[in-house]
Amino acid sequence: MRIETLLSKFAIKGINYDPQSGGGKALLSAEEQLAVVGLCWHESPVGWLVLFVEGLRDVHALKQLQIATRGETLRLMEDWRGVYPEKALTALCATAIAEATQQNGQVCPECNGAGKVLSKCNHQRKCQCCKNGRIEWTQETRFAYFDQFLPVTYSRFKRYSSILINIIEWLIKNKEIVIIILDNQINLEKKDNQI
Incomplete structure (x- = not known):
């Protein structure tokens, strides 16, 4: 960047x-x-990119994050036994980035994030698909997102899921490093302003 x-x-x-x-x-x-x-960009550039994608929906940061995530994915898959298509890397990266930047879950497509839907008789009902307008990340939702990029069976996805979990943890850990740095910087500036 x-x-x-x-x-x-x-x-x-x-x-x-x-x-x-x-x-x-x-x-x-x-x-x-x-x-x-x-x-402190040099502390965790990947964490900054995750924050830029999450908070600002920055396209350039997303491209940089995809490159960094792909590199980490290749590093994790060095010892992978068997073959995998190039689309598997793309699916792993896209799913991991989606979960790391939307930790509260995806916006529900049925209620558009409202958490309530209208019945046939115009009564408001709680949406049956989500919790408060968000679809939480579970193994099934990860599979559904992954399947958009690489249609595979669930049993094959389970083989990729260990790598996927590691990539998600790596992205979230980098994001948390940046948040801690920012929090420390804010606290330091508050102390300086009080003196």
Whole structure:
């Protein structure tokens, strides 16, 4: 991800350039620019990408996250016995990213996230498909999402599920690292403001 793109996500409009060099050389290095925003990108770039995809629906961050997740998937599947198609990697990455960025579950397609539906006689009823408008992640919902990219039997999906769980845990762990860093930074800034 380019530094200008990252800084623009935090509403920083531009970078100060050295006027004596003709405006071409930045006064601050990339690390210093990140420090100005209070970020620790290098601690967990994957965690930042997960947050950008989850919170901002950023397409460029999604592409970067897919590349990073694919690399982790290939690393986890080094010892895989047997063959698997290229679509299996795509399905594993897409399912893991979907679950990591929608931890509360997917929006229910029947009630559109409302949690209530209208019966034939216009009475409001609780939606039978979801809990409060979200379909929670279970083994069956993972299989349904995975099956959109690689239609396989459930018994074959169970073979992939151990890898899928590891990828999801890896993504969530990276996201939690960033959240802890941000929380520590906020607490530090609150203490500085109180002094």
